[in-house]
Amino acid sequence: MQPREKTHSHSHPVMTLKEKEKYIENFKFPFCDDSAKYEKVAKIGQGTFGEVFKAKEKANSKKLVAMKKVLMDNEKEGFPITALREIRILQRLKHENVVNLIEICHKRASQQNKCLSTFYLIFEFCEHDLAGLLSNINVKFNLGEIKKVMQQLLNGLYYIHSNKILHRDMKAANVLITKNGVLKLADFGLARAFSANKNGQPNRFTNRVVTLWYRPPELLLGERNYGPPVDLWGAGCIMAEMWTRSPIMQGNTEQQQLTLISQLCGSITPAVWPGVENLELYKQMELPQQQKRKVKDRLKPYMKDAYACDLLDKLLVLDPSKRADADTALNHDFFWTDPMPCDLGKMLAQHSQSMFEFLAPPRRSRTHHTMANQRPTTSAMQDSGYQDRVF
Amino acid sequence: MPCWYYDKKELRNTPSALDNIEYDTEMRYRKEGARFIIDTGSKMDLGYNTTATGVVYFHRFYMFHSFRQFPRYVTACCCLFLAGKVEETPKKCKDIIKTARSLLSDAKFATFGEDPKEEVMTLERILLQTIKFDLQVEHPYSYLIRYAKCLKGDKAKLQKMVQMAWTFVNDSLCTTLALQWEPEIIAVALMYLAGKLSQFEVIDWVGRVNKHLRWWDMFVEDVTMDLLEDICHQVLDLYSQPTPTTAPDSPPLLPRPAQTTQPSSSKTANGQEKEKPEVPEPNPPSVPAVSIPDVPTYPYPPSFTTTAPHASAYPPAYTNPPVVPPTHIAAPPPGPPPPHMAGPPPGVPFTPYVAPPHYPPVVATGPYYAPTPPSQPHRPYYPPPS
Ligand SMILES: Nc1ncnc2c1ncn2[C@@H]1O[C@H](COP(=O)(O)OP(=O)(O)OP(=O)(O)O)[C@@H](O)[C@H]1O
Numbered sequence: 203m204q205p206r207e208k209t210h211s212h213s214h215p216v217m218t219l220k221e222k223e224k225y226i227e228n229f230k231f232p233f234c235d236d237s238a239k240y241e242k243v244a245k246i247g248q249g250t251f252g253e254v255f256k257a258k259e260k261a262n263s264k265k266l267v268a269m270k271k272v273l274m275d276n277e278k279e280g281f282p283i284t285a286l287r288e289i290r291i292l293q294r295l296k297h298e299n300v301v302n303l304i305e306i307c308h309k310r311a312s313q314q315n316k317c318l319s320t321f322y323l324i325f326e327f328c329e330h331d332l333a334g335l336l337s338n339i340n341v342k343f344n345l346g347e348i349k350k351v352m353q354q355l356l357n358g359l360y361y362i363h364s365n366k367i368l369h370r371d372m373k374a375a376n377v378l379i380t381k382n383g384v385l386k387l388a389d390f391g392l393a394r395a396f397s398a399n400k401n402g403q404p405n406r407f408t409n410r411v412v413t414l415w416y417r418p419p420e421l422l423l424g425e426r427n428y429g430p431p432v433d434l435w436g437a438g439c440i441m442a443e444m445w446t447r448s449p450i451m452q453g454n455t456e457q458q459q460l461t462l463i464s465q466l467c468g469s470i471t472p473a474v475w476p477g478v479e480n481l482e483l484y485k486q487m488e489l490p491q492q493q494k495r496k497v498k499d500r501l502k503p504y505m506k507d508a509y510a511c512d513l514l515d516k517l518l519v520l521d522p523s524k525r526a527d528a529d530t531a532l533n534h535d536f537f538w539t540d541p542m543p544c545d546l547g548k549m550l551a552q553h554s555q556s557m558f559e560f561l562a563p564p565r566r567s568r569t570h571h572t573m574a575n576q577r578p579t580t581s582a583m584q585d586s587g588y589q590d591r592v593f
Numbered sequence: 594m595p596c597w598y599y600d601k602k603e604l605r606n607t608p609s610a611l612d613n614i615e616y617d618t619e620m621r622y623r624k625e626g627a628r629f630i631i632d633t634g635s636k637m638d639l640g641y642n643t644t645a646t647g648v649v650y651f652h653r654f655y656m657f658h659s660f661r662q663f664p665r666y667v668t669a670c671c672c673l674f675l676a677g678k679v680e681e682t683p684k685k686c687k688d689i690i691k692t693a694r695s696l697l698s699d700a701k702f703a704t705f706g707e708d709p710k711e712e713v714m715t716l717e718r719i720l721l722q723t724i725k726f727d728l729q730v731e732h733p734y735s736y737l738i739r740y741a742k743c744l745k746g747d748k749a750k751l752q753k754m755v756q757m758a759w760t761f762v763n764d765s766l767c768t769t770l771a772l773q774w775e776p777e778i779i780a781v782a783l784m785y786l787a788g789k790l791s792q793f794e795v796i797d798w799v800g801r802v803n804k805h806l807r808w809w810d811m812f813v814e815d816v817t818m819d820l821l822e823d824i825c826h827q828v829l830d831l832y833s834q835p836t837p838t839t840a841p842d843s844p845p846l847l848p849r850p851a852q853t854t855q856p857s858s859s860k861t862a863n864g865q866e867k868e869k870p871e872v873p874e875p876n877p878p879s880v881p882a883v884s885i886p887d888v889p890t891y892p893y894p895p896s897f898t899t900t901a902p903h904a905s906a907y908p909p910a911y912t913n914p915p916v917v918p919p920t921h922i923a924a925p926p927p928g929p930p931p932p933h934m935a936g937p938p939p940g941v942p943f944t945p946y947v948a949p950p951h952y953p954p955v956v957a958t959g960p961y962y963a964p965t966p967p968s969q970p971h972r973p974y975y976p977p978p979s
Contacts, residue, residue, distance in 0.1 A: 234722040279686060280717045283678045290679060290728045293594075306726045319718055394681070 237307035237322050240267060256327060266327035267304060271320060281321075288390045289323065291367055299358030301378060301388040302326040328378035328386055330550065332440070336374055336447045341553055345507060346544035348444045349536065351377075352513075353543045354385035355437055360528035362387065363430040369393050372436025373416045374443055383546025396429055405429075412436065414459055415449045419470060420522045422460050424482030431522035434531070438517030445504035460487055467520050468495030475521035509536035594727050597653055599772050612659035619660060624767040624831070626651050626665040630673050631766065633692050639673070639682055641763070645732040647676035648766040650724055656772065657723045663716070664704035666697060671716040679728045686710050733762045736780035740812060743799040750793045758787035761828050768827045778816060781809040782824035 240257040243266075247254035252271030259265040272285045292303035302325060309320040332351070335341045343351070355377060362369060369376075369387060376389040392412075396405060404427035412421060418435030420428055442450045451466065453459030464470055470489045472479045497518050498511045505511050513536040516526040526534070537543060609619045627648045634644035650672040654663070670693050677684045690709045694702050706712050741755045761783040765771070770779055788795060798808045805811055 234725060279678075279683070280674065280714050281678070281721060283683055286675075286678050286728060289726055293727075293729065308722055321718075321721075 234308045235305060237269070237309040237320070239307070240269060240322075240324070242269065268325040268327050269307075270323040270325065272323065274320065284391050285321075285323070287394060291390045291393050291395070292323075295362060295365060295367065295390075297358065297361045299354050299385055299387060300362065301328065301386040301390075325388075326380075326386075328388070329381040330379040330553075331375055331388075332377035332379060332385075333374035335379065335553075336443060338553070341549075343444060343549070344541070344544075345510075346541040347546050347549055348510075349541070349543035350383070350546055351379075351385060351444060352437075352441055353532065353537050355387070355440065356528045356531050358385065358387040359430075359433050359437060360532060362393075363433070363528055366395055366397060367393055368396050368428075368430060369433045369436075370412055372433050372440065373413045374440050374449070377440065379546065379550065381547075381550055383550055385546075414456070415439065415452050417456075417459060418522065419460065419463050419467075419520050420481070422456050422463070423470075423478065423484050423487065425522075426482075428522065430527060431525040434517055434525050434527060435522075437528075437531070438514055441510075441514055441517060442501055442505070445501070445510075450501075457487060461490055463520075464490040464493045465496075466500060467497060467518055469493040470520055475524075478521070507536070509534070509539055512536070595725050597727070597772065598774065599656065599769075601773075603656075604769055604772065607656060608659040609655060609661065612661045614660055619655075620769070622660045622665050623652060623655065623769060624834075626669045627767045629666055629693075629696065630669045631763070632696055633670070633673055633689065636692050636696065637684055637688065639677060639684065640680070641734060642732060643676050643680040643682045644673070645734070645766055646680055646730045647673040649730045649732075649771050650676060650720065652769060652772050653724050654720055658719075663719075666693065666701055667705055667709075667712055667716060668720070669693075670705075671713045671720055674713060675717060675720060675728075686713055689713070731776045733765070733776040733780035733783065734759070736777050736812070737762060737784060740780060740784060740809070743811070744795050744808060745797040745799065746793065746795065750791065754784070754787045754791045754793040756787075757791050758784045761786060764831055765828050767831055770824060770827055774820075774824065777813050778820070779824060781813055781816060782821045783828065785809070785821050786825040786828070 239260055241260050241263075243256045243258060245253055246256045246268065252273040254271070255269045257267050257269050259267065272282065274281065289303070289306065292301070296302070304324045304326060307322045307324055309322065359369070367390075369390065369392075371389055371392040376387065378386045378388045380386065394407070396407075406426045407428060408426070412418070412432060416436040416439045418428075418432050421432060439450060451459060451462040453462050460470070468474065469491050470478060471491075478484055497515045501514060502511055505514065513526075513531060513534045516534070517531065519525040605616055607619060609622075610616065614622075630647045630651060631644050634647065647669075651665075651669055654668055654672065670689050674684065674686055674689050677689075687710055690705070690713065693705075702709075737755065737758055741751065741758075744751055758780075762779065765779060765783060774782075787793075795808045798811070800811055801808075802811070809816060
């Protein structure tokens with residue numbers, strides 16, 4: 203709407219690509235700030251579509267942000283659809299327990315980046331991620347604090363699910379916690395909107411989502427018409443991990459993951475899960491028979507609390523239709539009996555940011571993200587520091 | 594999020610206007626761009642949501658840039674390309690360009706330059722910044738369906754009415770209505786219009802409360818008749834305009850120093866020059882000039898317009914893409930040739946157009962933009978027994 207300097211010659215109003223780049227540079231977009239307003243402090247992660255930096259706002263150096271770069275280099279189809287998805291979803295989701303997308307910034311094209319402009323997603327900075335905290339032996343959660351973590355996590359899930367969004371990548375590394383102890387679900391790069399079976403048509407989502415260790419049995423068996431229960435399985439895995447301190451089922455292959463699940467949750471049969479026999483991969487996969495359900499038995503030594511065991515037992519249910527939803531889980535006695543959920547701030551204060559950054563193991567390399575066909579490879583597992591298995 | 598609604602003054606003060614493009618010409622470019630997105634989208638089997646999202650991006654884009662600097666068909670392709678990704682119906686850029694080439698004349702396609710794909714890709718970054726990554730766009734369709742479900746009355750007539758309203762919503766994309774009013778209001782206005790034209794009088798509706806005078810009072814507040822009439826006329830005006838083929842084609846790209854001739858002045862169907870009034874004429878005599886679509890004289894072109902769905906089977910999919918690029922923009926609103934559309938029904942005269950309504954600046958939020966529900970408190974806290 204505002205007048206601006208013309209960058210083109212009047213006799214040739216059509217701009218060449220070069221001129222266009224120039225036009226972008228000179229045009230003051232009223233709505234998209236320059237990324238130069240932030241100053242990078244450190245690289246803190248490697249995302250699937252670009253690096254993540256910790257940065258501070260130049261105008262207000264107390265304000266810390268995480269800048270997630272959107273790599274456009276090898277994109278045949280322009281701005282990546284995954285980034286668009288994440289942006290659209292995060293714009294819709296505004297909740298205390300969902301990571302806050304502040305804005306999207308733009309970095310001007312320069313000689314160095316071959317005239318390609320870059321975009322950054324700017325997030326509120328979170329000091330910790332749950333995987334980092336759990337792998338730091340100095341960090342100890344008491345029962346009230348664990349309850350607080352799980353309560354916030356389920357609250358976030360309740361919120362996104364009631365807004366018809368599936369996270370689809372639940373894992374400890376995607377659970378961020380601020381220094382004040384507020385939990386934020388992060389990484390909506392795989393998230394998507396769902397609707398209850400549009401005009402009777404079942405959904406056909408990809409089942410190649412969720413990091414293998416947190417992947418629910420229905421996805422492993424090829425279900426494509428899945429829903430919120432996939433995230434609650436992940437929530438269950440994370441819950442157990444609060445005590446075991448490392449992922450409870452670390453399969454190397456889909457087959458192995460199913461075996462581990464059967465060994466913990468009992469055999470996958472039509473008796474406990476009516477309809478499972480119709481899933482695409484049910485006949486292809488080898489499903490251990492005669493396995494007893496041992497969720498409570500095997501986790502009791504770690505969790506001790508009977509309510510905790512009971513809630514976990516309701517989250518790690520094979521049949522997704524019988525798995526507890528976020529609402530049910532939040533109403534479980536676990537959250538309403540002593541010790542009540544309590545603030546995490548105090549405990550986290552002992553593990554100040556500098557402690558975390560210099561003493562704790564680095565945040566997991568994100569390269570073993572197991573979207574699509576990738577699986578966590580042995581080396582990735584070593585990198586991640588998740589070698590010792592609990593089971 | 595930015596406010597994407599503009600008043601009529603702002604719509605006349607666009608970058609194109611500042612770039613010496615006549616208002617009517619700009620409106621025609623917008624119409625052609627929108628129609629092209631619709632045609633390309635329907636040829637590629639993209640749903641109405643994707644298409645409509647692309648069109649809205651297109652209109653928003655030209656609130657910040659001039660048609661002279663950004664040729665409309667490239668922008669149109671880019672908007673459809675982005676909308677496809679946003680609405681989870683992605684199409685390959687090269688396929689969109691291929692379809693575009695099949696729909697455009699060589700001269701028009703020449704605006705894509707030597708490397709059409711690169712052209713669209715570069716533009717995408719400009720587009721994203723221009724629309725401030727505000728990707729989520731709502732359209733009147735879903736409201737139309739929601740409202741229709743509440744109306745009581747003869748099922749077949751209701752169906753016909755919804756069908757017609759659906760068509761009007763499709764065609765409204767060729768106007769700047771999406772830059773003026775929220776989708777709820779457009780849906781109400783075009784259902785109101787369809788109700789008039791199909792003689793479906795809404796007498797009762799589900800959820801009726803005494804204080805509601807009209808069915809729409811239930812959904813939108815403070816909508817005046819003037820406003821509804823204005824919206825209806827903006828859509829009906831489309832049908833009284835020349836077809837794109839008879840209109841002179843003056844791409845914005847040819848060097849065109851500020852001139853006083855009007856290559857864009859519209860012609861009536863019989864070729865006579867007709868000055869389009871700046872604002873709709875305020876007095877009743879102008880009403881007959883707003884030709885209410887006159888169906889029987891037109892063969893029915895296959896069109897983008899989907900059959901409005903049965904109330905039970907919403908939302909509908911597109912009908913098959915047209916084989917022939919539809920030219921029905923100047924034709925009557927499509928849909929199965931409704932026998933009931935042969936002119937204004939005698940019994941229910943179209944309410945005379947009184948005066949151009951006053952446009953208060955639109956405030957982006959109204960009571961109908963309910964934010965996402967806050968997470969509900971779970972189980973109240975009872976202090977543990979001591
Ligand atoms: N708001 C934030 N505050 C602090 N750190 C963050 C924030 N957002 C992301 N990170 C860190 O950046 C890394 C990558 O971020 P994120 O998971 O969003 O990227 P991604 O590309 O989706 O990764 P992947 O898909 O591989 O899991 C993570 O290790 C996370 O700890």
